[in-house]
Amino acid sequence: ERYLIDEGKLTVSSAEIGDMVKSKLKNLDPISFIRFVSVCDNFQDIKDFESAIKQMEKDKKNDQGEKD
Known part of the structure; x- marks a missing residue:
């Protein structure tokens, strides 16, 4: 909420x-x-879960690589 107020947004989807x-x-x-x-x-279906988990793991590896 604070972020939206600071950004001056009156409506948010x-x-x-x-x-x-x-x-x-x-x-x-x-x-x-x-x-x-x-x-x-x-x-x-389960493939949607698998895809989301794989993407989350990929993002985590990328984030760790940026910190090194």
Whole structure:
């Protein structure tokens, strides 16, 4: 909420809010992130979960590589 106020945004789409929640959850709690994304992105089968987990692992490796 503070970020949106600081940015001067008066209206925000639910997609924008979802993206902000995803970015915070990804680093805070990976299990909650996957659960949230599965609902937000309307996962249909196990392949959607596999893809999201692989992407999360790839992002984590990239983030660690940038810190080294």
